[in-house]
Amino acid sequence: GAVVSQHPSRVICKSGTSVKIECRSLDFQATTMFWYRQFPKQSLMLMATSNEGSKATYEQGVEKDKFLINHASLTLSTLTVTSAHPEDSSFYICSASQTGGSSGANVLTFGAGSRLTVL
Amino acid sequence: GDSVTQMEGPVTLSEEAFLTINCTYTATGYPSLFWYVQYPGEGLQLLLKATKADDKGSNKGFEATYRKETTSFHLEKGSVQVSDSAVYFCALTTSGGYNKLIFGAGTRLAVHP
16 A cells, blocks of 8 residues: 655754655655644644645745745655754654545555654 | 544553544534544554544444534444554544645554453
8 A cells, every 4th residue: 555654753953953854655656745743642733735846835824934845756755844943843744645546535645753852 | 713622542441342532523614524543653544534414434343423413523443452552533624625634632542451
């Protein structure tokens, strides 16, 4: 079945540095990928929708200059947390939809998530 | 705005016990409802879904019925197994597509022998 790989699964960084998280669809092409953020004991919140070859669409309240999303190919989207601060510490999850698949959540494939800790 | 509320965990059960995880929602329009499961170290997987009132979604022995009158979509399983230990997320979408999934906070289930 469809697999989405996220890397790294865990990352610890110092405040002020930038961190890049990769989301890869391993056996299918994904025109659309989604990035979510989850705080402890809270819901997954959609941050942005990225479409291959175009700018990402950010949800209200998400700083696009803080969370840079690049979807340069049909199998890779990256999320870069720039100038990270402790409040950016969170669990980041990506999902991808298959090219040409019918609409509906049953064709969304999720990555295992990346836990970011900013010291 | 639209939201999903599910019971806090962790839920700890013995093998073969009956499971209920409550989920209620607030939405405008007519949402589709979903249950996702996340096993340790893996991504979220769609467990079941229901797209209109009174629909029952079922998979792997789990069931949930879309109750419009009570705005609920409770997850049930008659006899849980140790392998069912995971985090369960209730979610909805009203966008007609799938990108605007709104999730609950997740409920961790631990089943012991």
